[in-house]
Amino acid sequence: MEEEAAARHSDALALDHLQTLIRIPTVSRLDESLIEWSRFDEFTSTLALLYPRVHAALSLDIVDGYALLFRWHGRSPGDETVLMAHYDVVAADDATGWTHPPFDAVVTGSGADRIIWGRGTLDDKGAVAAILEAVESLLGAGFVPEHDVYLSFGHNEETAGSGAAALVRELEHRGVHPRLVLDEGGAVVEKVFPGVSRPTAVVGVSEKGMANITLTVEQSGGHASTPPRLTATARLARALVRLERRPFPASIPAPTIEMIRTIGAHSTPLLRFVFTRADTLRLPLIALFARLSDETNAMIRTTAAVTQLRASDSANALAERAVAVVNTRIAIGSSVAATLRHIRRVVRDPLVVIEASTPSEPSPVSPSTGAMWQLLSETISAVYPRAIVSPYVMLGASDARHFTSISSHVYRFTPFEMSSAERATLHAIDERMHVSTFLSGIRFYRTLIERL
Template identity: 60%
Template sequence: MSRNDVSETDWAAFDRFADALPELYPALHAALERERHGHSLLYRWRGRGDGDPTVLMAHYDVVPATEEGWTHPPFAAELTGEGEQRLLWGRGAIDDKGAVVAILEAVEALVRKGFQPADDVYLSFGHDEETVGSGARGIAAVLRERGVRPALVLDEGGAVVERIFPGVSAPIAVVGVSEKGITSVRLTVEQHGGHASTPPRMTATVRLARAITRLNARPFPARLTETNLRMVETLGAHATGPLRAVFTRARRLQPVLRWVFGRLSDETRAIVRTTTAVTQLRGSLAANALPETAEAVVNTRIAVGSSVAETLGHLRRAIRDDAVRIEAVDASEPSPVSPSEGPQWERLAAAIGAVHPRAVVTPYVMLGASDSRHFTGICDAVYRFTPFELSADERGALHARDERIRVATWLRGISVYQALLRTS
């Protein structure tokens, strides 16, 4: 499990995982070169030629979990059910050990068959994606120093989903061509403390609460980026009913679409704007003492086309109180937009189509953040797609209780990775 306080992390568990891989995947480890960068792993599969390589990414750390409320213990990896309904339960089944092991299985099987890629393939497995991403950042820096410039990078992200877009009944493979920036913004109010029996009219916590409610009452403006429009146009061509006419005229009907996206769901609302969520609060250390410092952490996801500076400006205008200190922590700008056409996009789309022939492949902006953002400086075609079919319930279990994956889905994911590797 990744923890923000690295002193609380059980690094021995990470070492046991890395040490077990050569035994579990002997053919892969005989054919590929492996390096350890801290607790992150980098493999190189040498190709027959010297063209630009492909990088497959995933991370093997997971967010913390306790057994409370889980149908099956989060770290027991229990199997239930039969056939298409057979399930593997556990933290990381989807995010993101499922992808790590699917990549390893795909490479192991191809090596055993005597396959060698046309050009080099790298496997990059980060150890702290859920916290700061230092492992992936370090690996990207090493590749840059070695002059490696990948043709394509594929990391976790979108999936094969159904019934997320009105009027479209076909499965949809949503491939992230960019991702929002992520910044933790700390709001701090400091003032003289004292006994809680004689509070002033405006305590530090009241001032902080007012700042939070003002921020919540003034959401960021909705915008449709070029990626948003292309996604709507792509999916609109497969829609039925009256919405088809709207979606296929996306560029002319942007005000209508902004209104629709802002009201369909929390997910569609997040697609078209920068979002803020207050995730942590801190006040007094005692129940009967006025806090000298009141603090809130606002998790901010910055829309493509915006910036950290623009976001902080909006927060200051919304809060309208100079006594509230606003500062960005671990700021990360939105990622550059990778092409949704051309040879690398077609490679990925063909690999998805080989296993999911009915799926409509569309670009989108990933709402979360991934390790792939560290590779955008060395590659122009960075994509975020986890090749699993995920239901709404399964997606809802990410970072939550009862995370699980259907075994049949996971096996098809291996096939997608193999199809992509055969064109490497």
């Protein structure tokens, strides 16, 4: 009874800590002059209050102004591990439509249905808190890791900022080449694969590249009452329609083939026959994935989404400059250069200037065999015994891509169960997660650290 009471108290304290951190709106913005940096200072000082053992036993360096790098000294040199998360969140300036205000960290329900609401629960303060709770509890038990463990918490992941690259430079300066790096990414999900009823723990072994492609048309302006045959905006629109009608070529990279075989082995008999023969049935699978959902379509090709449009500042003046920003996510096996070639070939208009900004190539593929993969798989199975563990290619971009320059075992997995409805709240209204999921995440990190 005493142990149960102690566990309940520990869980309640961990939840209270997460609520405290969510209530600090550490919103990162592309225009850094608009960032409330005092909130980031508040977050850092609050961590010291919530996790006194961590701050007493681990060294802390602040890199690039606000990125946090903790070092937990192990008994033996080498074979370091880096556990990553980020504490900045996307904006939620307008609370309209939210069931509960985004930074109030309201908890509703009871028992297994308890839910914590707020910006950052899933992305990514939940992971920050889970890692720190695990380390704090292990320190309380007198645990010392065999090798150094670093906790790397970025401050501008949501804006693809400079924090992660600075953290990598710091580790490289120290001569640290981790045997394992674990960042956010995949999760324990359900009903994402045809015919599979069991939950699936998808672990990112790579991630797609990214580039913002700017299409610009410049020509003479004038009054809107006498437009030329083809205005700057019309020329730009034509280019975008051409791009929409000519998607990037489709293929299935090796990690996706392995994912199809691994998860497909648990599907219905007919689908299992197809999925376990993914190597020899690539063309039918490409056709299936292209039609199945937007997510499966994104697994097999580079994607392009028009995210920003700018033209005239006046309703009755012709635009002298029309600009579109196309966010591309670049498939494994392709490149930024190949993406630009495809867009230029499809647009076929020399008056549309096409340039890439913030380019990032697809990440190297980390192995889905060997000691580090087995360690991750066994730890996931210990916490989520029903889950099928599978590699996959992460569709979004994360800070982890920077760490591939110092480690060949970089994985992307957030140890939380996420329903499709909960996943849909990432960067959206009503971000939330089950309290039990957060507590399972703490158990995952604790188990992983004990096994390192």
